[in-house]
Amino acid sequence: MEEALLRAVLFGTPILLASLGALLSERGGVVNLGVEGMMALAALAAFAVGLEAHPVLGVLAGVGVGSLLGLFLGVFAVSLRANQFVAGLALAALGLGASGLLGKRYEGVPLPNPLPEGVLAALALALAFGLHLLFFRTRFGLYLRSVGENPKAADLFGVSVDGVRYGALALGGGLIGMAGAYLSLAYRPSWTDGMTSGLGWVAIALVILAAWQPLRAVFGAYLFGLLFFLQFRLQGSVPIPSEAFAAMPYLLVILVLALSGRARAPKALGQPFDRGR
Amino acid sequence: MRWELEPNPTRGKVLGAYALFLLLALFLLGLIFLAYGVPPLKAYALLFSPLTDTLGLAEVARRTIPLLLIGSGLALAFRVGFFNIGAEGQLLLGAVGAAYVALFLPPGPWTLPLMFLLGGSLGAVWVGIAAWLRVRFGANEILTTLMQNYLAYYLVVYLVAGPWKGRQVFGFLYTDRFPPEAQLPRLGDTLVHWPTLVLGIAAALLLQTLLFRTPLGFEWRILGENPKAARYLGLKQGRLLLLAALSSGLLAGLSGVGEVAGIHLRLLEPAQISLGYGFTAILVAWLARGRPLGVLLTAPLLGLVLAGGDALKLALSMPFRVVDVVAGLLLLSFIGAEALSRHRLVWRR
Numbered sequence: 001m002e003e004a005l006l007r008a009v010l011f012g013t014p015i016l017l018a019s020l021g022a023l024l025s026e027r028g029g030v031v032n033l034g035v036e037g038m039m040a041l042a043a044l045a046a047f048a049v050g051l052e053a054h055p056v057l058g059v060l061a062g063v064g065v066g067s068l069l070g071l072f073l074g075v076f077a078v079s080l081r082a083n084q085f086v087a088g089l090a091l092a093a094l095g096l097g098a099s100g101l102l103g104k105r106y107e108g109v110p111l112p113n114p115l116p117e118g119v120l121a122a123l124a125l126a127l128a129f130g131l132h133l134l135f136f137r138t139r140f141g142l143y144l145r146s147v148g149e150n151p152k153a154a155d156l157f158g159v160s161v162d163g164v165r166y167g168a169l170a171l172g173g174g175l176i177g178m179a180g181a182y183l184s185l186a187y188r189p190s191w192t193d194g195m196t197s198g199l200g201w202v203a204i205a206l207v208i209l210a211a212w213q214p215l216r217a218v219f220g221a222y223l224f225g226l227l228f229f230l231q232f233r234l235q236g237s238v239p240i241p242s243e244a245f246a247a248m249p250y251l252l253v254i255l256v257l258a259l260s261g262r263a264r265a266p267k268a269l270g271q272p273f274d275r276g277r
Numbered sequence: 278m279r280w281e282l283e284p285n286p287t288r289g290k291v292l293g294a295y296a297l298f299l300l301l302a303l304f305l306l307g308l309i310f311l312a313y314g315v316p317p318l319k320a321y322a323l324l325f326s327p328l329t330d331t332l333g334l335a336e337v338a339r340r341t342i343p344l345l346l347i348g349s350g351l352a353l354a355f356r357v358g359f360f361n362i363g364a365e366g367q368l369l370l371g372a373v374g375a376a377y378v379a380l381f382l383p384p385g386p387w388t389l390p391l392m393f394l395l396g397g398s399l400g401a402v403w404v405g406i407a408a409w410l411r412v413r414f415g416a417n418e419i420l421t422t423l424m425q426n427y428l429a430y431y432l433v434v435y436l437v438a439g440p441w442k443g444r445q446v447f448g449f450l451y452t453d454r455f456p457p458e459a460q461l462p463r464l465g466d467t468l469v470h471w472p473t474l475v476l477g478i479a480a481a482l483l484l485q486t487l488l489f490r491t492p493l494g495f496e497w498r499i500l501g502e503n504p505k506a507a508r509y510l511g512l513k514q515g516r517l518l519l520l521a522a523l524s525s526g527l528l529a530g531l532s533g534v535g536e537v538a539g540i541h542l543r544l545l546e547p548a549q550i551s552l553g554y555g556f557t558a559i560l561v562a563w564l565a566r567g568r569p570l571g572v573l574l575t576a577p578l579l580g581l582v583l584a585g586g587d588a589l590k591l592a593l594s595m596p597f598r599v600v601d602v603v604a605g606l607l608l609l610s611f612i613g614a615e616a617l618s619r620h621r622l623v624w625r626r
Contacts, residue, residue: 033419037605076609080616085360085419086563090608093556097601101313104596193598198427205420243435250427257416257424274282 004229012225013121014039014179014187018203019210019217020124020131021175025070026207027135028168029148029268030077033088034069035176036200037095042066042180044099047106047191050184055115059181066177069095070169078165081272092200100193107192114189120182127175131214144168148266151273161273179203198250205253211263227252283621294618298610306606315593323592324585324603333584335467339540341580342470343368343532343554345477348561348572350525353484356567357501357521359411361404363422364529365555366429369547370403371396371533373433376544379459379537380441380452388458393476393534400530401523403429408522412515418522426555433547441544451545461539470539473532477576480528484569497521501567529555552583553600560608579604 018035025032032038042062050058069091076087135141143164146154151161179199184191202224210216231245307317327333347364354361361367374396378388407425410416434450443453461470488494500507500517507514536550537543544550557579564578565571586600 076613076616080613081620082612082616086608086612089362089559090605090612092605093601094605094609097598097603097605098309100596100598101309101602104313193596201420201423205424208417208420241435241439243431243438247428247431250424253424254410254416254421257421258410258414 004226004233007229008222008226009121010117010187010225011228012221012223013117013124014182014199015203015206015224016128016218016221017124017179017182018176018200019206019221020128020214021066021070021172021177021179022204023207023210023212023214023217024131024144024172024175025165025168026269027148027212027266028144028165029151029266029271029273030074030165030169031084031088031270032070032073032077032169032172032176033085033204034073034091034095035088035203036196036198037092037097037099038066038069038173038176039095039180039183039196039200040099040194041069041095042177043184043195044103044106044180044191046177046181047103047111047184050115050181051106051109051111055111055113055185058185059115059120059178062177062181062185063174064177066173066175066180067170068173070171070173070176071166073173074166074169077272078162078169081274084270084272096194096196103191103193109190111185111189115186117182117186120178120186124178124182125218128214128218135214140164140167145266147273148268151268151271155273155275165273176200176203202249202253205256208263208265209256209260211260212266224249224252281621281623283619286618286621291614291618294614295611298614298617301613302606302610306603309602313595315595320589320593323588325581326588327581327584332467333588335464335469336584336587337577337580338474339468339470339580340552340554340583341577342474342477342535342539343551344558344561344576344579344583345572346473346480346528346532346535347525347554347558348565348576349477349481349484349569350528351558351562352565352567352569352572353488353497354521354525355562356488357497357518358504359408359518359522359525360419361407361422361522361525362419362559363404363407363425363429363555364525364558365551365553366422366426367400367403367526367529368533368536368551368555369426369429369433370399371530372537372544372550373436373533374399374530375459375534375537376436376441376452376455379455380544384456384458386458388456389461389538392459392538393531396534397527397530400533401527404522404526404529405519408519412518430547433544433550437544437546443543449545452543455538455542459538460542461535463539468540470535473535473539476531476535478573480531481569481572484524488569493520529558552587552597553604557583557600557604560604560611563608564611582607 022032042065045065046058046062049061076082077084143159147164206220209220235245310317310320375392378392407418407421411418437450441452561575561579564575582603589595590597
């Protein structure tokens, strides 16, 4: 029982981190569908730096790469006012592709000194509380929420809509990058192509389930973690094909989306902001 | 200094924006090639190498077929406002339907039509679930269709590793070979299964006509461009959306039939049935700007990218993931250029 809860938390941690990252930019009105690719590229960068230098520097590299990719998405989603959904999907493909290509030389190389999972898991939990405070107790949080709900009004009050959105994408990208670093430096201290295995998409769905609240995301992430644990545990001990277990998380995401489909999203979510309009 | 909307950009500015972004994409791609350890010019030459001989052109054509079918359906679905990202899964379901008919029903002249019928229907049913969830519960179809891709993937893995595993195959994960009645004719020695190609061209023409020459198409376009207006006009939004979604799923299903009946002649592992056609077709449809007929141009273009990726893989043993990189960069440069040409910089506050 205790083991189950521990594994649930440890497996829920990358989902939580990535989900917080996506949530942060969505609160500011920018949908980030690139999570899966950002996580993969950050995981690779973290592993490479962790191997050549030190795992702690690896985490920093993962966070940095995640932030840069968030800003990169911002060029399209914020400055160019392009379709955010398409830009995100393109970034997901680019990140997955580039990480598969550039990571080929690291396939199967073990990491001699992995990071302890527990430390990063605790950090993720603290970050969830931190985000809650950021959203509801700080001026930046107020700006962020107003930019996500009514960018026109925020603009009239002198808030730089684009600036806040870039900030949210950079911070959120950092969290997504940390999720990738956790995978390649702590959870499975190695690099394999496709090691994010759909967690990025689970994280995006979790944002909706959590109704854009960081603290609810914690419970959602650990719930998914528990389900993943049960999947591993039950595999082989019951007469159900292993493919059915492997497919379970994805089925669950669909159920979650159906159940929380009409949850209230930030009003300006997915809409580019043009002052002249 | 600020960014302003420019409703009617000049043709020169539009072309300039596209040229700029394509160059940027090529530059970034070159950097990635360099980081991988391949001279960029050599990689580019290989990427375009399929254009230099008939065999290469046949490879491009073969990959154009599924892109044509899926792309024209997606162009319609995107236009109407249904973001079907699950064509990959619908293609796999189509392949499953085709394999069922080929392997378990008595063969005869009816086999091929029946394969297309069942495969197409399964593709439509598969996307129909996501469309229904969106209309009934408001579930975001980008995520549901994407998740369904994984479900379809594991369904096919289960079938080829379990109940449908061939009797004459030992270590491999695939079914027995389809009987001759379930195999599509090809052009000469190539892998171009021409009946599916004809089907793809017909689909693009048909959807273009439907969209621009019929009352149904008119309602579709209103719904896509202005959902509010559609509501005031009393259009049956749910039904319109469902119909567009089902059409795209049907066509993706048909493409899956073509792949197994025209090329592989058996059901095998999902990654071998489709080289990411479902995702690449999103690009095809987006590049065609919601015009099914435009797909006749953009599908071969992406077919070239896929064939070129294959050449890179063979010549430099580069992971096939390179195709994702090229596709992602192309898509980004396209939407970037589109956005840039619609705006201008103004030097005042």
